[in-house]
Amino acid sequence: LTQLSLSSLGERALIQRIAAKIAAQLTSQPPWVLIGPGDDAAVIEPERGTHDVLTTDAVVEGVHFDRAFVPWDAVGYRALAVNLSDLAAMGARPRAALVSLVLPDTIGADDVDRLLDGLLALAAEHRVAVVGGNVTRSPGPLVVDVTAIGSVRPRRILTRAGARPGDEIWVTGTLGGAAVGLQILRGGGREGAEIERYLRPIPRIRAGLLLGRNRAASSTMDLSDGLGDAVRQIAEASAVGMTIDAASLPLSDGVREWHASRGGDPLASAMAADDYELLFTVRPSQRGRLRGVTRQLGQLAMTKIGVVTKGRDVLLAEAAGTRDLPQGFDHFQ
């Protein structure tokens, strides 16, 4: 069980090991990757008639995950997933990624391998080419910073800014699974649907593509920082208000059951970070298009959870009355 430590392996050897791993996974690089990993920079050919969509997000040990209960492959998986989720929210198709690893010497070379395995497995699922990156050591926590590049046709771009009063507010999938999964992990549990939701969230690439392609959404954002944050962001970018109907939030059976037996407010789980679903708004005139998207998506649920209002308040309507929508997760507080 002895692992090579990073300092005994050396940076050059480590980079070669990582590059070899990436090369082995890509049985064939797509033809549009002209220069992959190993040069000063990567060179890719843009897809004709599309724009480049660019996003970057870092996953930091001790902030975004705890290595005591998040396996290394899930660390790598999540680092890419959070970025793919951002591309999904723009209606983009992911194409390539760059991976920046800031590694403490307390992580072994085999752990880095597993981290990359998780990242590369998700990349393969979505045909994302890992075209470059960099490795540096850290006197502090592990940081995995991924940049994802996608493509989108100009008229299919989804933004946060198009919601109008009278639009309906919708969400993909179910809410609360990630928060409950995290609680179960903290309590010592190691498997189950909610834990999977936390460890290996599914970026809603296909839903984003179909919403864009069918022009079925007036605004879109992903839920990685929580529902409260996403609703506020769309409201602010679109200069509208929003009222969310608490009773309509789509909790999974597992989330309901966990709260029924363990207590706590299911609403808090539904509002928590790390459900990588899409929040989007739909004009009344787009309802037919949305039905088309729903049919094409098949299994994935789509739930109406509220309405866009002219007044700028962001509210939560419950049986007991209406109040300000609680805030999302804030890393600095």
Added chain:
Amino acid sequence: LTQLSLSSLGERALIQRIAAKIAAQLTSQPPWVLIGPGDDAAVIEPERGTHDVLTTDAVVEGVHFDRAFVPWDAVGYRALAVNLSDLAAMGARPRAALVSLVLPDTIGADDVDRLLDGLLALAAEHRVAVVGGNVTRSPGPLVVDVTAIGSVRPRRILTRAGARPGDEIWVTGTLGGAAVGLQILRGGGREGAEIERYLRPIPRIRAGLLLGRNRAASSTMDLSDGLGDAVRQIAEASAVGMTIDAASLPLSDGVREWHASRGGDPLASAMAADDYELLFTVRPSQRGRLRGVTRQLGQLAMTKIGVVTKGRDVLLAEAAGTRDLPQGFDHFQ
């Protein structure tokens, strides 16, 4: 002198403060930036007839800089410069950047402002649009991870892989300034040409563009990890050997004088990391093109420092004899 701490400011407010700063600096976003900072991802229009060039590199406190003597603006400047230097080595024109900030709570909001000032000043100099990024807190050191995106015409791409036996080995500018500057900073010095070389290295964008445009180089790499590393990388990628002539390495007068008065081996400074010059090889038949590049560049020196060989050894030729070229800087050793 009291600064807002990051935890009192809050992540959302901090992001808004950073976004406002970026927006203020970009008096007008270029027309090809369709969606800038503030959405789930940025959208940019590729330049017609060009490929995308992508690179990412992280600057880590305690590894790449010491906040005791590197001012915050220089931290930001260098984080972008290292990436622009990578684009230069591909013959690419930089267009856009994403900035990922991993911030310890020991950094104040004003410090973050200054860091961004330094980064944005260099971005403005090269007309680089900062189109996005993200902010997260860190229980450890500051990490600034920048992704830079450039464009290059297909036939003008410079790589590490084209050197052939008989090619000449050249380098831009002078060597050793960054290493000497770092020594002077460590000794308490705070200004001078060498310190500037360390704190605010000039990425050789124009040299890279001209080398690519004139097809004057058979291979190119930047020197950010040191001459020993760059020579080895080109030799390996091109499956050739290289012999560097120690006496021809272009040391600046300041570097010579510092070593004359303070001792130490000037060769060690010339081989150290952080001189952001370009190393490139030139076919004998390309000499005329290189002269054209030199004329167009004006002030920037170009010096022949060795030859490409058929035998795969990477050597340093000195008056005392020939030996293996010393290694470059390795973060893990």
